[in-house]
Each structure stands twice: as C-alpha cells, then as structure tokens.
Amino acid sequence: MYDHLKGFRDFYPDEMAPRREVIDTMEDAAKRYGFREIGTPALERTQMYVDKSGEEIVDELYAFTDKGDREVALTPELTPTVARMVVAKQQALSKPIKWVSTRPFWRYEQVQQGRFREFYQTNVDIFGSSEPEADAEILAFAADALTDLGLSADDFEFRVSHRDILGGLLTAFDDDVDTRAAIRAVDKRAKVDETEYLGLLTDAGLSWDDAESFDDLVTGGDLDAIAEFGGDDVEAAVDNLREVLAAAEDFGAREYCTVSLTTARGLDYYTGVVFECFDSTGEVGRSVFGGGRYDDLIESFGGQPTPAVGVAPGHAPLNLLLQRAGVWPEDAASTDYYVLSVGDTRSVASRVARDLRAAGNTVETDVSGRSFGAQMGYADSIGAETVVIVGEQDLENDEVTVKEMDSGEQTTAPVDDFPGDRDAPSYDDYA
Numbered sequence: 001m002y003d004h005l006k007g008f009r010d011f012y013p014d015e016m017a018p019r020r021e022v023i024d025t026m027e028d029a030a031k032r033y034g035f036r037e038i039g040t041p042a043l044e045r046t047q048m049y050v051d052k053s054g055e056e057i058v059d060e061l062y063a064f065t066d067k068g069d070r071e072v073a074l075t076p077e078l079t080p081t082v083a084r085m086v087v088a089k090q091q092a093l094s095k096p097i098k099w100v101s102t103r104p105f106w107r108y109e110q111v112q113q114g115r116f117r118e119f120y121q122t123n124v125d126i127f128g129s130s131e132p133e134a135d136a137e138i139l140a141f142a143a144d145a146l147t148d149l150g151l152s153a154d155d156f157e158f159r160v161s162h163r164d165i166l167g168g169l170l171t172a173f174d175d176d177v178d179t180r181a182a183i184r185a186v187d188k189r190a191k192v193d194e195t196e197y198l199g200l201l202t203d204a205g206l207s208w209d210d211a212e213s214f215d216d217l218v219t220g221g222d223l224d225a226i227a228e229f230g231g232d233d234v235e236a237a238v239d240n241l242r243e244v245l246a247a248a249e250d251f252g253a254r255e256y257c258t259v260s261l262t263t264a265r266g267l268d269y270y271t272g273v274v275f276e277c278f279d280s281t282g283e284v285g286r287s288v289f290g291g292g293r294y295d296d297l298i299e300s301f302g303g304q305p306t307p308a309v310g311v312a313p314g315h316a317p318l319n320l321l322l323q324r325a326g327v328w329p330e331d332a333a334s335t336d337y338y339v340l341s342v343g344d345t346r347s348v349a350s351r352v353a354r355d356l357r358a359a360g361n362t363v364e365t366d367v368s369g370r371s372f373g374a375q376m377g378y379a380d381s382i383g384a385e386t387v388v389i390v391g392e393q394d395l396e397n398d399e400v401t402v403k404e405m406d407s408g409e410q411t412t413a414p415v416d417d418f419p420g421d422r423d424a425p426s427y428d429d430y431a
Contacts, residue, residue, distance in 0.1 A: 185201050398414060
C-alpha cells in the first residue's frame with residue numbers, strides 16, 4: 001500500500017468535477033477578454049530561477065541533475081517561463097501579447113491550509129502595454145472571474161498599491177536604504193508583530209524613527225500627503241495609481257478595489273501597480289491571490305524593453321474562499337442518459353447511445369454484462385437523468401422504453417425515430 005507524498009493531492013471524480021468547473025469559469029472569463037491559451041513545460045533550467053531570485057531559491061525548488069547532466073527544476077511559477085517565451089519570439093508576436101494558462105507548479109515548502117507543494121494556478125498576462133488600461137483589464141478580468149463563480153463585492157476585495165510609491169518614499173527618508181529588503185519587510189507587515197516589522201525596516205537601513213514615520217505614511221493612505229513628501233517620482237507613481245483606478249472604474253472593477261499601500265508583493269520583479277485579493281470577512285486569513293506590473297523582467301531575460309502586467313489566481317486558496325462564501329460548485333459530473341441493454345440488443349442500444357452523444361449528451365452504457373436490476377442501480381448511483389431501456393421485448397414492438405429517474409415516469413418511443421434531432425436530455429420532447 002502506497003501513500004501519496006506530503007503536499008501532493010489526489011482528486012477523485014466528485015472532487016475534480018467542481019475543480020474543473022472553477023477552472024473552466026476562470027478560463028472562459030479570460031477568453032472573453034481575448035486572452036489566448038498557451039502550454040508550458042514542467043521543467044526549466046534551475047539557473048533561470050537563481051538568476052532571478054538568488055542562490056537561496058534552490059532550497060525551495062524541486063531541483064535535480066537530469067540524465068543529461070543538466071541542472072533543472074520543476075517550475076515553481078510561470079512568470080519566468082512566459083518571459084523566456086516572449087523573448088524567444090518577441091519580434092514575431094503581435095502586441096499586446098495576451099496569454100492565459102492553467103497548470104500545476106511545485107515548491108518545496110511548509111504545507112499548510114491553502115498551500116501545498118504541488119499547486120495549481122491560472123496565469124493571465126499582458127505584454128507590450130504600459131497603459132493604465134492594461135492594469136485595469138487585469139483587475140477587471142479577475143473581478144469578472146470571481147463574480148462569474150458566484151462571489152460578490154461583500155466576499156472579496158482587491159488591495160491595490162504601487163511599488164514605486166513604496167520605493168520612492170523609502171529613498172526620500174534615506175538614499176542608502178536597501179529598498180528591496182525594505183519592501184520585503186512591508187510585505188511581511190501583517191504576518192509579524194510591530195517590533196519585528198520595524199526591526200526589519202531598520203535592518204534595511206532606516207532609522208527607528210524614520211521606520212515609524214514611513215509606516216505612518218503608508219498606513220495613513222493619504223495620497224496627496226505621500227506625493228508631497230516623496231517628491232516627483234512618488235508623485236508620478238501616485239498619478240499612475242489614480243489613473244489605473246480611474247480605468248478600473250470604467251472597466252467595472254473599481255468597486256472591488258481598496259488602496260492599501262502596505263500591500264507590497266514580495267517578489268522583486270514587480271515594478272508598478274500591485275494588488276492582492278483578500279476574503280472581505282477575514283475568514284480566509286491569507287491572500288487569495290495577487291498580481292501586478294513587472295516592466296523590467298523581459299529585458300532582464302535578454303529581450304527588448306517590454307512592459308508587462310499579470311495576475312495568477314491560486315486555486316487552493318481561491319477554493320477556500322468559494323467554500324467560505326457558500327458558492328463552491330456542486331458536483332458538476334452528470335449523466336444525461338443511461339442506455340440500458342437487455343438481451344441481444346447491443347447493436348440497437350449502441351446506435352441509440354451514439355445518436356444521443358452526437359446530440360451533445362453525456363451517455364453511459366453497460367460494459368460489464370450486468371443484469372437489468374444492476375444496471376438500474378448503477379444508473380441511479382451516477383445520477384442519470386434518463387434511462388433508455390433497449391430490451392428484446394421492446395424491440396419486438398419497434399420501440400424503446402424511456403424512464404425519467406426523478407419522477408419515475410415511464411413512457412415509450414418509436415425506436416427508429418429515437419432520439420431524432422432533439423438535443424435536450426429530457427424526454428419531454430417525446431411525450
């Protein structure tokens with residue numbers, strides 16, 4: 001008997017069906033905005049992640065030497081991969097490039113609620129536009145995907161910030177501050193106590209008093225005061241944030257957005273507007289997902305300067321939010337028809353099943369040589385809506401028997417005309 005590995009999960013049909021509905025709903029929302037699906041590899045060269053995040057990242061990867069003596073890793077995120085793909089065909093791709101992908105990723109990290117070592121994300125990215133409308137479209141897609149899943153403004157919020165506001169404020173306090181380390185500290189603000197948080201800011205180069213003043217500014221959220229204190233660069237970032245929010249208003253996503261300058265996103269490649277989605281009630285205590293602008297990444301991979309913005313909803317925390325809000329999909333697996341064969345009727349039963357499938361129905365038939373009673377029991381167990389009984393006695397009368405499982409109503413229909421050109425899984429058309 002073998003157990004699955006810690007942090008990896010099995011999904012049986014009753015679990016996979018609602019997961020598939022969530023994935024399809026999100027991808028359908030992306031397709032309405034013109035995002036096109038891509039496929040990406042499970043393995044990349046480990047050096048790609050080292051160059052992006054430093055040698056310490058290897059401890060968080062499933063990294064190994066393959067049989068070709070190459071240092072490779074299971075992909076822990078998609079952004080470096082899509083950056084590599086853009087660089088490879090940059091001149092041939094029409095701008096803006098709009099891609100969507102749902103797939104698994106792997107990180108060797110502590111397993112906890114909503115966080116696993118194998119996890120699934122739907123990544124949605126726009127390359128080639130620095131306009132506020134691109135940021136707003138990412139926010140609008142995310143809002144549409146969540147509302148399509150049954151959530152409302154009472155269930156979630158997007159906490160929106162701007163990395164250049166944080167970076168500009170930090171250097172306004174001290175030119176020598178390590179802004180990357182300080183922004184990582186801001187990203188941890190809600191996860192540590194105040195003393196530890198201020199200590200992280202001082203470790204990054206601020207004095208204790210400046211750390212407190214910086215925190216007062218960002219938590220106060222007064223954009224006018226922040227722009228005045230931070231100078232021209234911060235004022236430009238504030239203007240950009242306001243422009244994105246104004247575009248989000250026109251795109252129908254502003255009601256979901258709250259300005260929250262303590263939202264930093266810990267990854268170093270973010271450059272502009274960033275945001276995280278949270279459960280409005282606080283019951284799901286961690287970020288559901290996040291996204292933002294990363295204008296420098298394509299160039300750092302050897303490509304031409306290419307602005308980019310994206311979002312990556314993680315399915316495990318998103319599913320927690322859907323369950324908390326009471327909108328987790330019911331078991332979406334269903335069978336429209338079960339074609340029950342009794343006696344030497346396989347050829348006719350198979351023809352009926354084929355015609356029903358051709359009309360777009362989900363149809364099952366017996367493949368185990370079971371009795372009439374066993375087939376009826378199976379049809380009931382899979383939730384078949386309608387059972388079509390093809391028996392020798394029925395065929396002698398040139399008909400089939402049709403039973404509606406919910407009502408128990410049982411009628412007959414001419415076998416040569418069944419199912420005809422009707423698409424509906426209900427027998428009402430034949431009554």
